[in-house]
Amino acid sequence: xxxxxxxxxxxxxxxxxxxxxxxxxxxxxxxxxxxxxxxxxxxxxxxxxxxxxxxxxxxxxxxxxxxxxxxxxxxxxxxxxxxxxxxxxxxxxxxxxxxxxxxxxxxxxxxxxxxxxxxxxxxxxxxxxxxxxxxxxxxxxxxxxxxxxxxxxxxxxxxxxxxxxxxxxxxxxxxxxxxxxxxxxxxxxxxxxxxxxxxxxxxxxxxxxxxxxxxxxxxxxxxxxxxxxxxxxxxxxxxxxxxxxxxxxxxxxxxxxxxxxxxxxxxxxxxxxxxxxxxxxxxxxxxxxxxxxxxxxxxxxxxxxxxxxxxxxxxxxxxxxxxxxxxxxxxxxxxxxxxxxxxxxxxxxxxxxxxxxxxxxxxxxxxxxxxxxxxxxxxxxxxxxxxxxxxxxxxxxxxxxxxxxxxxxxxxxxxxxxxxxxxxxxx
Ligand SMILES: [Zn+2]
Numbered sequence: 277x278x279x280x281x282x283x284x285x286x287x288x289x290x291x292x293x294x295x296x297x298x299x300x301x302x303x304x305x306x307x308x309x310x311x312x313x314x315x316x317x318x319x320x321x322x323x324x325x326x327x328x329x330x331x332x333x334x335x336x337x338x339x340x341x342x343x344x345x346x347x348x349x350x351x352x353x354x355x356x357x358x359x360x361x362x363x364x365x366x367x368x369x370x371x372x373x374x375x376x377x378x379x380x381x382x383x384x385x386x387x388x389x390x391x392x393x394x395x396x397x398x399x400x401x402x403x404x405x406x407x408x409x410x411x412x413x414x415x416x417x418x419x420x421x422x423x424x425x426x427x428x429x430x431x432x433x434x435x436x437x438x439x440x441x442x443x444x445x446x447x448x449x450x451x452x453x454x455x456x457x458x459x460x461x462x463x464x465x466x467x468x469x470x471x472x473x474x475x476x477x478x479x480x481x482x483x484x485x486x487x488x489x490x491x492x493x494x495x496x497x498x499x500x501x502x503x504x505x506x507x508x509x510x511x512x513x514x515x516x517x518x519x520x521x522x523x524x525x526x527x528x529x530x531x532x533x534x535x536x537x538x539x540x541x542x543x544x545x546x547x548x549x550x551x552x553x554x555x556x557x558x559x560x561x562x563x564x565x566x567x568x569x570x571x572x573x574x575x576x577x578x579x580x581x582x583x584x585x586x587x588x589x590x591x592x593x594x595x596x597x598x599x600x601x602x603x604x605x606x607x608x609x610x611x612x613x614x615x616x617x618x619x620x621x622x623x624x625x626x627x628x629x630x631x632x633x634x635x636x637x638x639x640x641x642x643x644x645x646x647x648x649x650x651x652x653x654x655x656x657x658x659x660x661x662x663x664x665x666x667x668x669x670x671x672x673x674x675x676x677x678x679x680x681x682x683x684x685x686x687x688x689x690x691x692x693x694x695x696x697x698x699x700x701x702x703x
Pocket of ligand 1: 404417630
């Protein structure tokens with residue numbers, strides 16, 4: 277699937293100096309992210325010189341090994357959106373094969389977390405598409421992006437969806453912001469994910485009337501964090517109703533092994549999200565967790581949703597709302613800290629390079645997740661080499677010193693040498 281998308285990338289060069297195909301530049305960068313190895317291409321070039329074959333050709337179907345400079349120059353002019361069909365293709369295939377069922381939660385909805393992250397920051401290096409902020413006489417250039425992911429409570433995997441880049445508005449100082457980028461994302465992809473049935477999750481930043489109305493227009497659902505500071509009218513109404521005994525409340529005691537915690541749920545339906553007669557009516561719920569012994573409050577958060585809240589549903593809605601925190605742990609952190617090199621020796625480029633590489637990086641992350649869901653041998657190896665660093669250290673070392681004819685060959689070698697029982701092929 278990736279080959280097909282990369283073969284469609286437009287040729288932007290004129291003249292005859294086209295030693296490397298654009299496809300190879302993109303595939304080369306992808307292989308570096310996929311293998312989590314900044315030196316993967318250099319090692320394969322060395323292997324080619326020494327032995328006449330290399331794993332870049334056999335595992336990634338590279339036709340030639342481009343240098344970091346060539347990758348930068350060939351990819352910089354390309355719009356990353358040209359890679360986006362991959363995300364839709366993967367989610368469609370996961371839906372067809374039934375794998376998305378594991379991601380269905382409240383009322384059979386897919387939970388989609390919206391969250392922004394900065395993936396580049398510098399005071400020196402910048403490009404045409406950098407955002408910037410100024411403190412005194414210092415300017416910091418940065419790139420930010422919304423990276424939506426599907427999540428499910430109790431499932432450590434996340435499925436990356438199409439990103440939305442936060443880019444400066446045409447020629448003016450006015451900086452694009454997370455909300456505007458989110459609106460663009462919902463406009464473009466909302467209907468598609470609504471067809472799957474989906475609930476959007478997000479922090480307080482998303483919990484405002486224009487965005488919630490847009491979500492509902494697209495026939496999506498939402499559970500957004502709803503803080504008192506940014507919703508004074510809603511909280512006045514909750515306080516008023518509470519004083520009249522109209523806010524539902526119940527508590528439960530959960531034994532945690534060494535101590536007990538008291539979880540208190542409060543909820544009320546049909547309260548105004550903001551001031552004014554045209555205020556959208558939302559349903560509100562809150563969870564407070566208190567240590568029974570010390571009386572210390574260890575957690576408190578509240579959400580606004582259009583799902584109707586009752587004694588029967590409040591716990592499931594709160595659980596879905598809390599799942600949004602997974603995105604910090606599972607996606608952006610993995611991308612930042614676990615070896616998906618955001619800032620790599622390809623440099624920054626002057627046009628789209630940073631965003632294009634980020635998209636390839638998200639795809640590498642997505643491919644690992646999909647393999648872990650669908651490929652018996654990959655899954656077996658990831659279970660055995662539980663620490664992700666160990667798994668990728670082994671891949672790096674093996675592919676540096678040895679030649680493998682295919683992924684099958686590589687994985688069979690690892691399974692045999694780890695003395696694992698080969699998985700039954702269900703494919
Ligand atoms: Zn830039």
